Amino acid sequence: GNSVTQMEGPVTLSEEAFLTINCTYTATGYPSLFWYVQYPGEGLQLLLKATKADDKGSNKGFEATYRKETTSFHLEKGSVQVSDSAVYFCALIGNDYKLSFGAGTTVTVRA
Amino acid sequence: KAGVTQTPRYLIKTRGQQVTLSCSPISGHRSVSWYQQTPGQGLQFLFEYFSETQRNKGNFPGRFSGRQFSNSRSEMNVSTLELGDSALYLCASREVGEKLFFGSGTQLSVL
Numbered sequence: 279g280n281s282v283t284q285m286e287g288p289v290t291l292s293e294e295a296f297l298t299i300n301c302t303y304t305a306t307g308y309p310s311l312f313w314y315v316q317y318p319g320e321g322l323q324l325l326l327k328a329t330k331a332d333d334k335g336s337n338k339g340f341e342a343t344y345r346k347e348t349t350s351f352h353l354e355k356g357s358v359q360v361s362d363s364a365v366y367f368c369a370l371i372g373n374d375y376k377l378s379f380g381a382g383t384t385v386t387v388r389a
Numbered sequence: 390k391a392g393v394t395q396t397p398r399y400l401i402k403t404r405g406q407q408v409t410l411s412c413s414p415i416s417g418h419r420s421v422s423w424y425q426q427t428p429g430q431g432l433q434f435l436f437e438y439f440s441e442t443q444r445n446k447g448n449f450p451g452r453f454s455g456r457q458f459s460n461s462r463s464e465m466n467v468s469t470l471e472l473g474d475s476a477l478y479l480c481a482s483r484e485v486g487e488k489l490f491f492g493s494g495t496q497l498s499v500l
Contacts, residue, residue, distance in 0.1 A: 369432075377434055
């Protein structure tokens with residue numbers, strides 16, 4: 279079946295540092311890829327998505343590029359803020375229309 | 390539009406009891422899906438309903454069941470609760486396309 283593997287946390291950074299969260303996937307066909315974010319005490323929100331190879335999703339300074347050759351969808355942000363502290367989930371929807379999530383990566387940004 | 394509403398927000402039950410969680414989707418959304426979030430397993434897909442029919446199901450035992458009503462509201466039921474059922478249960482709704490809108494979740498604690 280489909281699966282998503284993302285780097286384990288927790289990740290602790292200083293403000294303005296560069297953030298990368300690795301995500302790789304296993305799926306048949308051509309899945310759509312997503313990053314979701316969960317801020318403390320809140321539900322999940324869609325952060326960005328990409329639906330085909332070489333697409334780049336971007337939002338709030340975050341970017342991720344759909345790399346079919348490496349089956350990856352790494353999340354990056356050039357300069358993080360304290361408000362970016364959250365749990366980040368990589369996810370995919372495959373041909374079966376089920377949403378599969380990675381384990382989540384907790385990111386803490388210190389002032 | 391109001392967002393996805395889940396009730397109750399918190400719930401405490403004892404082993405062997407059963408519980409029913411409720412989810413009201415965004416108005417106009419006909420698809421409702423349920424997820425279990427635990428620290429150890431991350432986010433896992435439970436099932437999805439569309440127009441009162443179960444369209445997809447994850448790998449959970451038969452103690453986990455759900456239904457959807459004609460107004461698209463959905464309920465999830467867990468019978469014979471076990472300690473391991475303690476989790477955050479998230480509901481998400483969508484209309485066409487893949488973008489999911491999540492509720493804030495119901496935090497279930499089984500004692």
